[in-house]
Amino acid sequence: xxxxxxxxxxxxxxxxxxxxxxxxxxxxxxxxxxxxxxxxxxxxxxxxxxxxxxxxxxxxxxxxxxxxxxxxxxxxxxxxxxxxxxxxxxxxxxxxxxxxxxxxxxxxxxxxxxxxxxxxxxxxxxxxxxxxxxxxxxxxxxxxxxxxxxxxxxxxxxxxxxxxxxxxxxxxxxxxxxxxxxxxxxxxxxxxxxxxxxxxxxxxxxxxxxxxx
Numbered sequence: 001x002x003x004x005x006x007x008x009x010x011x012x013x014x015x016x017x018x019x020x021x022x023x024x025x026x027x028x029x030x031x032x033x034x035x036x037x038x039x040x041x042x043x044x045x046x047x048x049x050x051x052x053x054x055x056x057x058x059x060x061x062x063x064x065x066x067x068x069x070x071x072x073x074x075x076x077x078x079x080x081x082x083x084x085x086x087x088x089x090x091x092x093x094x095x096x097x098x099x100x101x102x103x104x105x106x107x108x109x110x111x112x113x114x115x116x117x118x119x120x121x122x123x124x125x126x127x128x129x130x131x132x133x134x135x136x137x138x139x140x141x142x143x144x145x146x147x148x149x150x151x152x153x154x155x156x157x158x159x160x161x162x163x164x165x166x167x168x169x170x171x172x173x174x175x176x177x178x179x180x181x182x183x184x185x186x187x188x189x190x191x192x193x194x195x196x197x198x199x200x201x202x203x204x205x206x207x208x209x210x211x212x213x
Contacts, residue, residue, distance in 0.1 A: 021140075021182070022072040023149050029071045030152040032186045033159065041067030096179055100134035102126065107144035110162045116143075117165040123172070135177040145184040161185045 001009075010016040023029070029044050044066040050056025069075070074097075077086035104126050110116045118141055127133060143162045148155040162185060164172075172178055 023146060025071040028150065028152065030149065030155040030186060031067060031070055033156055041069060044070050100137040101140050102133050102137060103140045103142055105142045107142060110143040110145065114157055114160040116162045118168055119165050120168045120171050123168065133176050133178055136179055138180045138182055139172065139178050140182045143184050
């Protein structure tokens with residue numbers, strides 16, 4: 001039996017738990033807040049095409065509009081300037097989207113400090129207790145921030161959100177076997193807090209890493 005067949009059988013038998021980490025998408029979904037002089041992303045919006053009425057008596061469906069980075073999404077290397085000319089979402093091999101994960105739970109630290117930054121020593125401490133970071137895997141940075149998703153003001157928090165320190169981001173991208181990082185916030189850096197550049201995103205995309213948010 002192949003690995004894929006075995007996985008399919010385990011899923012069908014309920015022997016494997018599938019955890020949906022995506023956030024529901026709606027008109028209340030928080031979106032990134034950029035400096036006013038920059039072009040702004042569209043929030044999620046929808047318009048009914050038909051709902052079992054004269055417009056389409058047998059079907060309910062909608063037109064939708066949104067920025068491609070609204071809600072749960074994947075940042076391909078080409079997204080940031082340092083990854084210009086790199087792979088876009090359609091070019092990233094599917095094999096890089098499936099892999100082992102290391103979950104770093106920093107919810108207690110973030111509860112005590114909205115501006116908490118993940119540092120290299122946090123990751124190294126995790127590795128000492130749980131083993132090496134997985135080859136070709138993903139780091140899932142758990143902060144508990146998703147609990148705020150129903151309230152855009154609390155979620156964006158005037159740009160006071162947890163993030164990753166620049167040194168840690170560079171180390172993760174250049175010296176670990178990881179291929180990506182996943183976060184609960186709008187983006188994996190402290191959003192546009194101090195400048196118009198993002199060291200953590202720039203570091204990841206310049207090395208071909210990706211991220212999800």
